[in-house]
Amino acid sequence: MTDNIKPIWVFIEQENGQIHPVSWELLGAAGRLAADLPGGRVEGIIAGHQVAGLAEQAFAYGAQRVIVIDDPVLAHYRNGPYSFGIAIAVKKYGPEIFLVGATTMGRDLASAVDTRVRTGLTADCTELAIDKEKKILAATRPTFGGNLMATILCRTSRPQMATVRPRVLPTPAPKTATAGEIVREALGMREDEVAVKIARLIPAEDEASIEYADIVVAGGRGVGGKAGFGMLQTLADALGGVVGASRPAVDAGWISLAHQVGQTGKTIRPRLYIACGISGAIQHRVGVLGSDFILAINNDPAAPIFSIADFGIVGDLYDIVPELTRQTKLARA
Amino acid sequence: MAIHIVVAIKQVPDTSNVRINPETGTLIREGVPSILNPYEVHALELAVRLKELHGGTVTVLTMGPPAAAEALRECVEQGADRGILISDRKFAAADTLATSYVLATAIQALDAELPVDLLLFGKQAIDGDTAQVGPGVATRMDVPVLSCxxxxxxxxxxxxxxxIHRRVARGIEVVNVRLPVLLTVEKEIAAVQRAPLANMLRAVNFQPELWSASAPVAFDPAQIGIKGSPTIVGAAHTPSLKKAGERVTANPGAPAEAVAAALAARPHGGGSCLDHHSGGTPGEAEVSPKIIVWGVCRSPYD
Known part of the structure; x- marks a missing residue:
């Protein structure tokens, strides 16, 4: 580490050789931060087993250097060995900023790394910037259930850590013909030192993947029941999209948690979001703001969802949704 | 074999009732009810069930203002044996790093009295939603953590x-773990049952044990409160959301026709208007239904 280079680290999250796309979103953000931070340089860190090949993918998204911790103990994510190895690397290389995806894995990992390093960590950020005067990370996050946005500063300790949800930030376009430096670090922990053994994985029954869908048709309280979600599924199928839901619909048991959009569910940024019978509580709206286009259908003209809609239809969704389905099928025929 | 379970809880404002002063951008606390963080209701239920099976003690602790005694009382109603309130002005403005220091230090003191077999935390607190304190405490105590x-x-x-079963991105991970372990729990961990009358009666006279910053445990002043917190809130504002676009009202007499007419009335210049917004993301060619296009073409960006 030299005095004038301030590495901005991104955790490259992988599972079974698949890199979570939030890693690229964060590399994009790290590039923007580096532009505003004198000495800022984008770097990645990846942990796992036989992941060196994966590490090179990060160069296309702007990483100039990737730290690789490759060890059989790291074949599957476990908090203990992952946080142990990464914390040692953090202490050795002294990054100025360290960004981690706010996924199930990332949140679990970041809080343990942060504690091992004894530094500041801001959870679930929706906006990252460099404070112009102080030249430190200004990490903005929703708090009190999304009712308030707070900008958090880490004044003294380093790195300044933050987790960011998938899809809060745009995915940068990969560059071709890029190269960078790979640095290998040893884990320094043996399997018999790990108290947790993974016995098996029960795959999710409902593989709803709404986070990265191009088109999401979502329903809320106004849908009225499980049957109504069948109607939304028909529209989603016609459009080539997937079905989402607001929290009240999930809480009512009409559809599973995997479909939930918003503060307590997933943040999404599809190219088209159709909100059916969703009033649009703040917690829901913040989760869909990144959508390219929002079509809202609600029978209440005062529903807050209309405040963020590009196009709103006031009316009965049981009339409108089948008509949208019919016309979509016509257009595609 | 009698076991000792420690449940860490937090009293939180009921965020479904939170109001923000639009002028100052600050929280209006008056009239907002305080509740026991919902995840911890389930954590405590698990603790009580395990105690029924194995025998032993359930200790509940919280760091918070004096009013948090009420949340501890609820835990006693639900079946906790012992409630500890760690409360001192010196703890104020603690971030998650300082909070995990206090809780880990307190639990280590409890562990020295009566070894702890299981530590339970809620997955996250509904006011901060950080999910950082549980793993932080486990890391400080050098016990394994299983979140969610x-x-x-x-x-x-x-x-x-x-x-233990834990929810991960791809499904449910089943893990074998050595005790003691720290779990952060989802609500499914245990369904809450009605508390027996005996517990409710016991709770009436319940007074928490009060721990200050100096006794019975002497916390390191450099690691608590604002001094021990590397992060500070620099600014706060209410979320600003983008402005509304166009609105069509369906005719109640003939809604479907009205929508169709509204669709037909929207001119579009041919091709996929989604191009305009998407910036050429992959999979574009697949998105071409005209019914989408009308909306896009009439968006405020055109």
Whole structure:
């Protein structure tokens, strides 16, 4: 580490050789931060087993250097060995900023790394910037259930850590013909030192993947029941999209948690979001703001969802949704 | 074999009732009810069930203002044996790093009195939603942490092992772990049952044990409160959301026709208007239904 280079680290999250796309979103953000931070340089860190090949993918998204911790103990994510190895690397290389995806894995990992390093960590950020005067990370996050946005500063300790949800930030376009430096670090922990053994994985029954869908048709309280979600599924199928839901619909048991959009569910940024019978509580709206286009259908003209809609239809969704389905099928025929 | 379970709880404002002063951008606390963080209601229920099976003690602790005694009282109603309130002005403005220091230090003191077999935390607190304190405490205590736990398949205090199910991105991970372990729990971990009358009566006269920053445990002044917190809130504002676009009102007499007419009335210049917004993301060619296009073409960006 030299005095004038301030590495901005991104955790490259992988599972079974698949890199979570939030890693690229964060590399994009790290590039923007580096532009505003004198000495800022984008770097990645990846942990796992036989992941060196994966590490090179990060160069296309702007990483100039990737730290690789490759060890059989790291074949599957476990908090203990992952946080142990990464914390040692953090202490050795002294990054100025360290960004981690706010996924199930990332949140679990970041809080343990942060504690091992004894530094500041801001959870679930929706906006990252460099404070112009102080030249430190200004990490903005929703708090009190999304009712308030707070900008958090880490004044003294380093790195300044933050987790960011998938899809809060745009995915940068990969560059071709890029190269960078790979640095290998040893884990320094043996399997018999790990108290947790993974016995098996029960795959999710409902593989709803709404986070990265191009088109999401979502329903809320106004849908009225499980049957109504069948109607939304028909529209989603016609459009080539997937079905989402607001929290009240999930809480009512009409559809599973995997479909939930918003503060307590997933943040999404599809190219088209159709909100059916969703009033649009703040917690829901913040989760869909990144959508390219929002079509809202609600029978209440005062529903807050209309405040963020590009196009709103006031009316009965049981009339409108089948008509949208019919016309979509016509257009595609 | 009698076990000792520690449940860490937090009293939180009921965020479904939170109001923000639009002028100052600050929280209006008056009239907002305080509740026991919902995840911890389930954590405590698990603790009580395990105590019923194995015998032992459930200790509940919280760091918070004096009013948090009420949340501890609720825990006693639900079946906790002992409630500890760690409360001192010196703890104020603690971030998650300082909070995990205080809780870990307090639990280590409890562990010295009566060894702890299981530590339970809610998955996250609904006011801050950070999910950072549980893993932080485990890391400081050097015990394994399993976050997002949804089921205890087996808990064997004699063999000092447990089998835990936790929710991960791809499904449910089933893990074998040595005790003691720290779990952060989802609501499915245990369904809450009605508290027996005896507990409710006991709770009436309940007074928490009060721990200050200096006694019975002397916390390191450099690691608590604002001094021990590397992060500070620089600014706060209410979320600003983008402005409304165009609105069509369906005719109640003939809604479907009205929508169709509204669709037909929207001119579009041919091709996929989604191009305009998407910036050429992959999969574009697949998105071409005209019904989408009308909306896009009439968006405020055109």
């Amino acid at each position: 736990a949804i089921k205890v398949e087996r808990f064997d205090p004699v063999a000092r092992t447990a089998v």
